[in-house]
């Protein structure tokens with residue numbers, strides 16, 4: 494019998510696998526403006542407005558652990574991570590669909606809690622819940638959300654349009670969600686070993702909150718509009734700053750120099766990194782799930798951005814040949830390593 498070839502998905506990694514599976518697909522519809530490869534797909538809309546669509550799935554045991562994730566928070570997060578991809582296109586989300594697969598472990602009351610969180614998020618982001626699907630699963634909970642929004646033709650921001658000389662900016666602060674997860678995991682292990690020990694998460698509201706209750710940066714899209722700034726490229730930070738810079742550079746065919754001193758870290762993140770004996774810079778570069786925005790602007794827009802709140806200058810786009818490098822606080826320059834989240 495002829496032996497069938499069997500390749501493990503690990504050999505490709507998440508992004509390699511997506512590319513491998515989708516590379517032979519061509520778009521034939523005139524209305525398909527952007528297919529696979531950005532934060533959201535782009536479809537021709539009404540006149541100057543384009544429709545943007547993004548979808549993401551959260552799996553129990555992979556993306557969340559119900560031992561420490563309240564269902565209400567989970568519902569909120571499922572919406573937040575999806576609308577974040579619409580904001581990453583400089584778009585405004587308008588509708589969501591929510592699909593769930595549930596095992597018989599979940600009661601109606603539990604699902605009501607999940608939907609309470611979804612409702613709060615819908616209100617916060619101004620989106621309507623317009624559909625979805627409900628099915629059973631053998632084990633565990635899966636939530637898939639699709640977000641649909643609008644972006645103006647002249648203001649939509651892609652990953653592949655950064656230019657040499659552009660300035661790299663990051664909103665908010667990064668690395669906190671990753672450390673929040675480490676804290677929750679640590680307390681879980683302690684609890685599993687000794688259920689009598691109470692979890693000790695006092696004073697960790699900030700880090701744990703960044704993991705359990707991420708907020709998509711709706712405010713930044715409004716701020717760009719108010720200040721007349723259109724980023725030259727943008728991506729949301731779901732896998733970590735380094736990984737996102739790699740995506741922008743690969744797709745824009747450019748290089749980058751990141752300034753370690755320009756990467757925004759909250760003092761509590763720095764402190765906890767030291768407690769965990771981790772390098773704060775590594776946490777900031779490789780820790781994911783902050784759902785902040787990483788974007789580039791033309792140098793001439795620097796004056797405007799400087800006075801906008803919660804935006805930090807983190808580097809510059811350079812020629813591709815110069816590579817993707819990190820300028821450390823110690824004055825060294827070395828190649829950036831991308832260690833984003835790998836789910837398999």
Ligand code: ADP
Pocket residue numbers: 511515528529530531532533534548549578731
């Ligand atoms: P993000 O982190 O912004 O949600 P992903 O890394 O999940 O983006 O996906 C990158 C791109 O690949 C997106 O355009 C997404 O729509 C597309 N993609 C992901 N998985 C698949 C798949 N199984 N089939 C087709 N396209 C996919």
Ligand code: MG
Pocket residue numbers: 531532577578581728729730731
């Ligand atoms: Mg994204």
